[in-house]
Amino acid sequence: MAFDHRKYTAFRPVAKPDRRWPDQVIEKAPTWCAVDLRDGNQALVKPMSVAQKQRMFDLLVKLGFKEIEIGFPAASQPDFDFCRKLIEENRIPDDVKIQVLTQARPELIKRTYEALQGAQSAIVHVYNSTSTVQREQVFGLDRAGIREIAVNGAQLVKELAEQYPDTEWTFQYSPESFTGTELDFAVEVIDAVSDVWRPDEGQPVIINLPATVEMATPNVFADQIEWVCDNIRRREHISISVHTHNDRGCGVAAAELAVMAGADRVEGTLMGNGERTGNMDLVTMAMNLYSQGIDPTLDLSGMAEITEVVEACTEISTHPRHPYAGELVFTAFSGSHQDAIRKCLARRKDGDTWNVAYLPIDPSDLGRRYEEVVRINSQSGKGGVAYVLERDYNISLPRWLQIEFSKVVQGAAETNGGEVDSMTVHSLFEQRYLKVHEDWALRAYDLRRDEDGVHAEFTYGRESAPVRLEGQGLGAVEAVSDALEKRFGIEVAVDAYDEFALGEGTRANALACIRLTADERHCSAAALAEDTTSATLQALLSAVAQVVSGDEVKAGSEESAITA
Template sequence: MGFDHRKYVAFEPVRKTDRRWPDQVIRKAPDWCAVDLRDGNQALVKPMTVAQKTRLFDLLVKVGFKEIEVGFPAASQPDFDFCRRLIEEDRIPSDVYIQVLTQARPELIARTFEAVKGAPNVVVHVYNSTSTVQREKVFRMDREGVKEIAINGARIVKSHADKDPDTNWIFQYSPESFTGTELDYAREVVDAVNDVWRPDQGQPVVINLPATVEMATPNVFADQIEWINDNVRYRDHFRISVHTHNDRGCAVAAAELAVMAGADRVEGTLMGNGERTGNMDLVTMAMNLYSQGVDPRVDLSGMAEITDVVEACTEIATHPRHPYAGELVFTAFSGSHQDAIRKCLAQYQEGDQWEIAYLPIDPRDLGRRYEEVVRINSQSGKGGVAYVLERDYNISMPRWLQIEFAREVQQTAELDGGEVDSETVHRLFGDRYLAVRPEWRLRTYDLHRTDDRVTAVIEFGEDEQRTRLEGEGLGAVEAVAAALEKRHGFQLAVENYDEFALGEGTNANALACIRIQVDGHTHSSAALAEDTTSATLQALLSAVANRVTATDSHKAEKTA
């Protein structure tokens, strides 16, 4: 058949000129219903065991979900048994509603009520498919026949609930494949169901409008929700819920726009596990609200535990770039990103409004650490390398050394072909700049100032073979540089040098970084010491040592 787009027909948008939802802003979280244990479970290659379902149920309760769909008890014995276990072991908190799904068939509804007997709070979710394609090609029924299935299901649900007044019942109806159903017909069926349940007389009702298959762009779904919101009866007396799937990759966007269009409630799963490409991702949508200063009404601060439990129960790994939850979502490898993050974090004070480049939320809010924000590979730049040394080793570098050292790190990353961890960055810095050859180790220095001149006397080298030099200059660096020039017979210019006082928790109190030029060649070094003068003079000696070593190596090559 080939790859032929002509076999597909564009979805017909809603003809609507009075849409209001584009001007709305979500200022409070919708009611959430987690369907991991039903919709999420039925999408698994290997369905969850009772132990896994129990563990995931406990997590959902801990996170704060108040409506949790626990299964399709009439469809399988494991779902029935799990439902009974939750009730008989008194695992359901008094403020949590368990939700159970059933088709609108008498024997399945009866079995469902049997499964939830004795539960304090229950949402009975009954559904039948109303879409054009299902009516015409699957059921081969007309509109009236499909509507009668919904009405009859609603009557049976009400009849069973009336026999058990000790349970707090919420009735929920879904016109399955709502997005493929004509809007006027969807309204007709919903109104008929509500005529049975009469939410206006006090019966709590949820009308769930599922994008069982995502068929159009999210704005079209929002139009559909707003149209139903404006045209159904009893609207002030029941909640509209949405249940979006991710066939087009837009389940979260569709749910958010649906809330803007008037939906009160959203169904989804943690991490978006579900049929085909998945369900609406509760973590992503809740955190999207959180990032806008809206209380999501669930606590996702223990993100590591959430991902661990979901992975253990579903046996599906969390993608490292999964929004908010992935291992790498707060990680910057790009050099410009790293530099911007480092500069913003340096200015951030606890209690400030969060305005950090490239980080929409504070990683600490999800139990993550700043250590995970900046990591180094061949794409990283000076900002990232500098940040890693500052963060983990309290080593600050001047800009000129950041640029130079970043090239060294990049070369290592390119050779290794992967990430360069913090310890490797530190080792590279030590080997390249801090290492001191024994014959160039500073032993003593003595400085004397006379008028505007400084006389410096230094000793360096090993105990049995020390070198003593004396020089004069405007400052200590210039005086020692003059002594080194005299000894080695070259012209030495100090291009850059910077001194940094180090914080607590280090053996040294000062870091000095220096770059010299000798005969057109530059050589850089750094040193740690107890005081800035010692650090600076040692850095100068080490830089000259690099020059002398390079010259000796060149001479040896020419001789050879």
């Protein structure tokens, strides 16, 4: 078989019975470093132009990133030129540190410092691969040989920094392919680099532990991070950083658990763009913290702008289900979900802690409209349909009518085979319940209460040929029903009746909804008018019109048989 799992071996977990990280809780955001302009850029089919890089850099600054990796200036002329552009044109805010990457090779480190000349502050990020497979199959070196590369690189980074005393330097070292490196050897190399840089004597040092390839479950990565934190020298003087990739789809989870395990800093990209399946997604992790009541120290409220800029610069579309940023991530099509959202939002008051079913955060925090939350298709139910009418048209329906009308909308969705938009929902409601045939339009009425109850005189029909009727009953509805029963020889029983004021004030419209049985036939109607009495009488006339015209639903038939 070509698909043969036997060619692979399970990743060996860390023997760490004293692990402490599972009991930890993240209480503050880590230091963020955005690597969109380096790691993200090198993974693009078409690398960014200078204009695109500048646009991305400006966005990262606007969002609040204080450390931004801008490129690999020794690897390409465009990266070198962009670095010089930012410095020479004074485009770097005083509180932002740029970071650049270089391999631990003398000629590349020297070129890197040339690119950074004149910078106010900068992070020089040097790396070499330390993993078993890289040592044995790529470099053909033993541990000592790999350690020597790292130490020589660290020494040159320090020596060259002394030639540019006007710049505030931070040194960063990455044992590339850390997850595939024996932990004792990773610590050996880190300590050797630390011996050169001496963070305990005041030199700012970052040790970055990259999951260059995600090789195991996030808990194993957390064990690795905690093990290194427990065993390296000068830990209290070193910032531990992680740089996770998403090969197993767990890049965010691995970074979060790594922070629980002691990491101080996280590198990643907006929307997770990066090599293979991508880098750790900064937007997702930051929003995960936000949803737990933790200040992410980033302003992600303009999510539409973020996705627009990222798509324009990377030429990669955002998946509609991308966490927090996708078009559909706050959208509910399911009927039960819609009903729960509607009820929770109706109960919520300004200032309440966010606690809404199916919505982990308030979509409006990201600039999303509630119009996008509930959308209707054949899977939707009464709650969603009712929510759309309430949200967009200020029309509240009684529960019995929600159930009945949802079948009408569902039928339309099944016929069309797709989404039913808000205007179509309203149109269906208007056609099925609100539309008044001019033969049944209420023209005038007079209600008088006496010792026998209510006496009703009313006129309906065409203006050119109005019909005038009279009836008697205990209330207005019963009196008008009495007149219609005599007129058409039917028996009318009101099964359900509800009225609602639409808006506030003396000029508010009213909505009346009525469901009746006449000669074992069911019919429903609704009406809008300037007052509740007019709305009620018109709804009654429209419902009886269905019986008389034969457009009713037979008694005993399932409500699913109702059609628009």
